[in-house]
Amino acid sequence: MNTRSAWTRLALGVAPFALTLATTAAILMAMGENPLEAYANLIGGGFESWAKVADVAISMVPLMLASAGMLITFAAGLWNIGVEGQMVAGALLTTWVVQAIEAPSAVMLPLTILAGLAGGALWGVLIGLLRTYGRVNEIFAGLGLNYVGFALTNYLIFGPWKPPGGATMSGTEPFPRSAWMPLIGSTRASWLALLLAVVAILIVYVILRDTRWGLTLKAIGLNATAAYRMGVDTRRHVIFALMACGALAGLGGSLQTTAIYHRLIPQITGGNGYLAQLVVLLSGLRAQWVPLVVLYFSAVQVGSPRLELRMLLDSSLGGVLQGAVVLFFLLVNGFRQRVGLRDR
Amino acid sequence: MDSAIIIETVRSVVASSTPLVFAGIGELLTERSGITNLSLDGSILLAAMAGFAMAYVSGSLLLGFALAMLVGALIALVVAASSIYLYQDQVAVGLVLTLLMADVSSFVGLRYVRLPGPSVPSLSIPGLSALPWVGTALFSQNLLVYLSYLLVLGVWIWLYRTQPGLRLRSIGERPEAAFARGIPVNRMRMVYTGIGGALVGLAGASYSLCVKLGWSHNHTAGMGWIALAIVIFGGWHPFRVALGAYLFGALKSLGSLMQPVYPSVPTQVFQAAPFALMIVALLLVAGDAAAIERRLPARLAPLVRAVFQHGTPAGLGRRFEQG
Numbered sequence: 001m002n003t004r005s006a007w008t009r010l011a012l013g014v015a016p017f018a019l020t021l022a023t024t025a026a027i028l029m030a031m032g033e034n035p036l037e038a039y040a041n042l043i044g045g046g047f048e049s050w051a052k053v054a055d056v057a058i059s060m061v062p063l064m065l066a067s068a069g070m071l072i073t074f075a076a077g078l079w080n081i082g083v084e085g086q087m088v089a090g091a092l093l094t095t096w097v098v099q100a101i102e103a104p105s106a107v108m109l110p111l112t113i114l115a116g117l118a119g120g121a122l123w124g125v126l127i128g129l130l131r132t133y134g135r136v137n138e139i140f141a142g143l144g145l146n147y148v149g150f151a152l153t154n155y156l157i158f159g160p161w162k163p164p165g166g167a168t169m170s171g172t173e174p175f176p177r178s179a180w181m182p183l184i185g186s187t188r189a190s191w192l193a194l195l196l197a198v199v200a201i202l203i204v205y206v207i208l209r210d211t212r213w214g215l216t217l218k219a220i221g222l223n224a225t226a227a228y229r230m231g232v233d234t235r236r237h238v239i240f241a242l243m244a245c246g247a248l249a250g251l252g253g254s255l256q257t258t259a260i261y262h263r264l265i266p267q268i269t270g271g272n273g274y275l276a277q278l279v280v281l282l283s284g285l286r287a288q289w290v291p292l293v294v295l296y297f298s299a300v301q302v303g304s305p306r307l308e309l310r311m312l313l314d315s316s317l318g319g320v321l322q323g324a325v326v327l328f329f330l331l332v333n334g335f336r337q338r339v340g341l342r343d344r
Numbered sequence: 345m346d347s348a349i350i351i352e353t354v355r356s357v358v359a360s361s362t363p364l365v366f367a368g369i370g371e372l373l374t375e376r377s378g379i380t381n382l383s384l385d386g387s388i389l390l391a392a393m394a395g396f397a398m399a400y401v402s403g404s405l406l407l408g409f410a411l412a413m414l415v416g417a418l419i420a421l422v423v424a425a426s427s428i429y430l431y432q433d434q435v436a437v438g439l440v441l442t443l444l445m446a447d448v449s450s451f452v453g454l455r456y457v458r459l460p461g462p463s464v465p466s467l468s469i470p471g472l473s474a475l476p477w478v479g480t481a482l483f484s485q486n487l488l489v490y491l492s493y494l495l496v497l498g499v500w501i502w503l504y505r506t507q508p509g510l511r512l513r514s515i516g517e518r519p520e521a522a523f524a525r526g527i528p529v530n531r532m533r534m535v536y537t538g539i540g541g542a543l544v545g546l547a548g549a550s551y552s553l554c555v556k557l558g559w560s561h562n563h564t565a566g567m568g569w570i571a572l573a574i575v576i577f578g579g580w581h582p583f584r585v586a587l588g589a590y591l592f593g594a595l596k597s598l599g600s601l602m603q604p605v606y607p608s609v610p611t612q613v614f615q616a617a618p619f620a621l622m623i624v625a626l627l628l629v630a631g632d633a634a635a636i637e638r639r640l641p642a643r644l645a646p647l648v649r650a651v652f653q654h655g656t657p658a659g660l661g662r663r664f665e666q667g
Binding site for chain 2: 027031079081130134135136137139140141143144145146147148150151152154155158159274277278281313314316317318319320322323324326327330331333334335337338
């Protein structure tokens with residue numbers, strides 16, 4: 001098989017999606033459901049009206065920011081499973097600012113953005129310190145702190161930040177209008193939030209392609225020992241990478257509160273930190289593919305609740321469609337490498 | 345506190361830690377062979393769901409455990425095969441599988457949420473359970489607990505007292521040397537990853553059919569990560585891994601005992617504690633054993649070595665290209 005012909009490449013590119021649709025269809029049929037009906041509901045749930053399209057657009061924002069951050073840590077060879085916690089930290093600091101300060105939008109919104117960046121960055125530094133000076137693998141440090149972050153959120157919502165009417169799972173009191181990101185017309189999408197996400201992915205693209213720091217991170221990612229012997233302060237750059245990622249993810253968490261929910265809720269990240277891991281893997285660690293992958297993930301995310309309403313299925317089918325594509329992508333890639341090696 | 349309460353607490357700690365013992369020992373076997381199976385959290389969830397659903401539908405506990413072990417083994421084999429035969433990163437595949445299997449368990453398991461199902465019966469061992477103190481605590485348990493004792497002991501004997509166990513350690517430490525001695529490194533890695541995965545599946549079913557009966561959304565979430573951390577904490581040694589599991593169970597039940605005593609402490613502290621504890625435990629074992637030894641009196645040296653000595657298999661997570 002010639003792995004370099006255009007047709008083969010197209011087939012191998014489509015294969016992960018085809019395999020995903022086939023396996024999920026098999027599961028659905030085994031459960032006695034009609035897969036076509038399920039897929040139609042998913043797509044309809046994401047795109048049937050302009051309001052839905054706007055929902056997809058805004059739900060792309062936190063995922064895009066988290067993925068942009070994770071591109072940086074991936075370049076440095078880090079498994080940054082702690083992005084959830086970084087998003088939480090951004091959301092918490094933002095909520096604190098909104099509660100502590102009374103100001104018009106022009107002052108409030110920049111402050112919430114800064115709070116999001118700072119909160120996430122601090123959380124990232126904490127993981128970086130555990131990893132470099134504490135010698136705790138970043139997977140465990142990040143994951144453990146995710147749980148700590150969620151417990152902290154719950155504590156604040158049910159404790160110091162509970163609404164006057166009493167604490168509930170629906171979160172804190174709604175933010176004042178001055179802390180709402182400006183919306184596009186009567187939709188739920190905010191142009192400023194979208195702009196921030198686009199700028200973030202562009203910045204990361206440029207950092208990784210054109211800057212000395214990007215090159216340094218890649219050197220650490222490829223061979224940390226070699227980079228260290230060449231005089232790179234690997235510890236410092238690992239902490240910086242986690243800090244930069246944390247800042248972007250924290251902004252994502254901040255926008256969850258100011259652009260989407262307009263309050264702090266218990267599951268404020270919406271799982272975007274874990275999804276970002278999948279996004280970056282599926283994009284082949286390349287920034288230019290991230291927006292397209294995020295579009296697929298967000299469309300599935302917005303479309304899947306309808307499975308519960310119309311077919312009494314669990315909306316986690318959406319998660320299955322997201323995860324399976326990535327798994328098959330990795331396996332197909334491996335298959336391609338194997339065949340390619342044999343050809344030579 | 346009188347002794348009856350203490351004995352009962354120890355008994356419940358041992359019982360509730362048993363799934364972690366299974367998962368920890370399973371991952372230990374896998375990692376000793378040189379493969380990291382990071383899919384544990386998702387594997388345990390799906391195995392718990394599949395085991396419960398099968399036992400519920402068929403009425404047979406044995407079939408439930410069998411299916412759970414099959415599920416765990418298959419997921420683990422995907423990790424091993426995609427590394428060995430498809431050149432993919434073990435960590436990447438493991439993390440993707442963790443997330444994917446959690447969603448699969450929620451999706452497929454929706455119909456089995458909060459149903460009353462069968463459970464593993466208790467069985468006191470005659471004679472042993474009459475021993476003073478430890479009798480009731482250790483030998484008035486269910487069958488799974490006894491199985492876990494045998495497993496820990498068996499794996500220790502296998503690793504340190506048998507030929508095949510020596511070969512297992514060699515493929516994890518020095519795959520090149522092992523291969524040169526004629527050991528089929530990659531095939532052995534597949535076998536041990538499969539066995540380890542089956543034990544992880546057993547852990548899942550132990551939750552849904554014994555320790556935390558039934559099935560619900562994200563029923564066992566987090567436990568896979570704890571098990572992975574316990575393997576590191578336990579320095580890849582079966583006794584220390586088992587000890588880590590019991591220690592974790594003890595601290596967790598201590599937390600739930602403390603909760604009513606200190607009502608002013610928010611409940612969230614107790615929810616996050618296991619994971620904060622996980623980080624602290626890893627910080628401890630990551631400590632520089634030699635540096636600590638130098639600062640402490642010489643007679644404490646064996647103790648320091650016992651606690652901090654690291655047994656990371658040298659070939660862990662590294663692909664081995666077989667000629």
